[in-house]
Amino acid sequence: MIDVNVSLSRWPFRRLPDDETPRLVARLKRAGVTQAIAGSFDALLHKDVEGVNRRLAQECRTHGDGLLVPFGCVNPTLPDWQEDVRRCHEVHRMRGIRLHPDYHGYTLDAPEFAELLTLAIKHQLIVQLSVMMEDERTQHPLVQVQAVDTSPLVDVLADHADATLVLLNSQRTVRGEALTRLAEAGNVSFDIAMQESVGGIEKLMKLVPHKRLLFGSHAPLFYLESALLKLQESDLGETIRRAITVENASRLSNSNST
Amino acid sequence: MIWDLHCHLSGVDGRTPDERIAQLMEYADRMGIERLVFFMGMQWSHEPSPDDFRRQNDEVIQALTHWHDRAFGFAYVSPQFVEESLAEIARCIENGPLVGIKLWVAKRCRDEALDAIIERAAALKAAIFQHTWFKGTGNLPGESTPVDLAALAARHPTVRLICGHTGGDWERGIRAIRGHANVSIGTGGFDPTAGMMEMAVRELGPRRILYGSDIGGRSFASQLAKVTGADIPDEARRLILGQNLRRMLLPILREKGIDA
Numbered sequence: 001m002i003d004v005n006v007s008l009s010r011w012p013f014r015r016l017p018d019d020e021t022p023r024l025v026a027r028l029k030r031a032g033v034t035q036a037i038a039g040s041f042d043a044l045l046h047k048d049v050e051g052v053n054r055r056l057a058q059e060c061r062t063h064g065d066g067l068l069v070p071f072g073c074v075n076p077t078l079p080d081w082q083e084d085v086r087r088c089h090e091v092h093r094m095r096g097i098r099l100h101p102d103y104h105g106y107t108l109d110a111p112e113f114a115e116l117l118t119l120a121i122k123h124q125l126i127v128q129l130s131v132m133m134e135d136e137r138t139q140h141p142l143v144q145v146q147a148v149d150t151s152p153l154v155d156v157l158a159d160h161a162d163a164t165l166v167l168l169n170s171q172r173t174v175r176g177e178a179l180t181r182l183a184e185a186g187n188v189s190f191d192i193a194m195q196e197s198v199g200g201i202e203k204l205m206k207l208v209p210h211k212r213l214l215f216g217s218h219a220p221l222f223y224l225e226s227a228l229l230k231l232q233e234s235d236l237g238e239t240i241r242r243a244i245t246v247e248n249a250s251r252l253s254n255s256n257s258t
Numbered sequence: 259m260i261w262d263l264h265c266h267l268s269g270v271d272g273r274t275p276d277e278r279i280a281q282l283m284e285y286a287d288r289m290g291i292e293r294l295v296f297f298m299g300m301q302w303s304h305e306p307s308p309d310d311f312r313r314q315n316d317e318v319i320q321a322l323t324h325w326h327d328r329a330f331g332f333a334y335v336s337p338q339f340v341e342e343s344l345a346e347i348a349r350c351i352e353n354g355p356l357v358g359i360k361l362w363v364a365k366r367c368r369d370e371a372l373d374a375i376i377e378r379a380a381a382l383k384a385a386i387f388q389h390t391w392f393k394g395t396g397n398l399p400g401e402s403t404p405v406d407l408a409a410l411a412a413r414h415p416t417v418r419l420i421c422g423h424t425g426g427d428w429e430r431g432i433r434a435i436r437g438h439a440n441v442s443i444g445t446g447g448f449d450p451t452a453g454m455m456e457m458a459v460r461e462l463g464p465r466r467i468l469y470g471s472d473i474g475g476r477s478f479a480s481q482l483a484k485v486t487g488a489d490i491p492d493e494a495r496r497l498i499l500g501q502n503l504r505r506m507l508l509p510i511l512r513e514k515g516i517d518a
């Protein structure tokens with residue numbers, strides 16, 4: 001299985017049972033995960049983005065046991081952020097980047113975001129966009145961030161047809177027709193970490209083709225078992241299950257590898 | 259053995275309570291849920307009139323008719339209507355099949371209007387489930403926090419109370435009720451944030467924790483994960499997943515002749 005949504009280092013607001021990389025990797029392995037795309041919790045609040053990305057790449061190499069794939073962070077509100085994109089691609093040889101517009105404070109109709117997508121297309125980087133990290137109701141009182149408003153994406157993607165976009169943690173806010181429209185607007189996939197409701201994946205499949213759904217756990221902030229059990233709660237059959245847990249994600253990274 | 263404290267007739271299509279519960283049971287089967295507790299009807303309201311909560315309880319009673327071996331129900335009542343709520347407890351619990359009460363967001367539960375309702379439910383050995391949340395974005399006017407529930411618990415130290423959602427913001431919720439041994443937490447209806455169950459077992463011990471899902475708005479998967487994914491002893495897992503709820507309900511189930 002490929003998990004497209006894990007994070008390393010420290011969640012800023014509490015220690016997590018699996019926030020030491022070897023423990024996380026051991027748990028992923030026990031669950032049958034063979035590859036996991038890792039961002040860094042440090043990306044949320046740190047401004048030394050290259051420091052964050054360098055540690056992330058190093059951690060994946062030394063403690064990843066061949067399983068962790070680093071996706072660096074880019075914060076387009078910082079001066080010279082384009083250099084971080086270049087380094088993710090050329091220095092760290094990353095296959096993608098992970099964005100946190102909620103914590104970094106920009107909207108998706110900002111010109112910087114369009115420029116970022118253009119650069120990502122040029123370097124054939126997958127762009128993961130984290131819509132939120134936690135339920136807005138439980139956030140720390142001094143750090144209240146709003147979920148990313150994804151409504152500008154349909155227009156932005158019209159101008160960036162070659163972008164490969166993965167929305168993480170999207171289902172609390174991107175629902176119904178808006179979700180369907182977004183899936184139709186371009187090469188956009190969605191992880192299942194925040195999908196709720198009984199038979200949640202079955203419900204998602206009524207709104208987007210299963211080829212656009214990816215196994216993502218949001219571990220270690222969420223219990224890994226949540227995403228695993230969702231595969232059991234929905235009646236998927238072996239073909240669709242394999243697509244969601246392996247093939248869709250590997251197709252994404254193959255089409256983007258240089 | 260998994261017993262689910264917190265289920266609703268929602269999240270599936272179906273025009274009638276019977277259609278809905280039949281579908282929900284298919285998912286329960288997939289996830290190995292043996293018994294389920296349902297409350298509230300097909301359409302909810304924050305401040306239900308007596309007619310409204312009676313209708314909702316009728317829907318739950320209807321849903322249970324073909325599932326009385328597997329599904330139980332709590333009566334939805336409101337401290338905005340104390341007399342009518344007491345009558346509803348008599349109708350649905352004393353003289354009917356339901357085995358607990360559900361209090362939602364009509365009035366904060368520290369209010370003394372609740373006292374008569376709590377005393378009546380306790381006299382019938384009915385379970386008492388109070389919704390609670392600490393919302394950083396602001397609670398509804400009548401929406402309780404676990405601190406409100408702690409105040410209620412202090413006035414009724416011998417009555418067992420259930421702190422629904424653990425207050426959502428569980429780091430606050432667990433602290434708010436930990437000093438009140440008569441309060442248990444319901445673990446359904448908030449995100450499966452890791453470390454929650456470990457903290458709950460550490461602070462409350464495994465016997466004051468009740469697994470529940472809050473389906474159909476939530477999935478069984480995300481809510482079961484808090485128990486199955488936690489680093490806690492297997493004995494604690496068994497208590498939380500079903501034994502604690504069974505122990506709590508057994509006296510009233512026995513009185514109703516329900517085998518459990």
Ligand SMILES: [Zn+2]
Binds near residue numbers: 264266447472
């Ligand atoms: Zn509920």
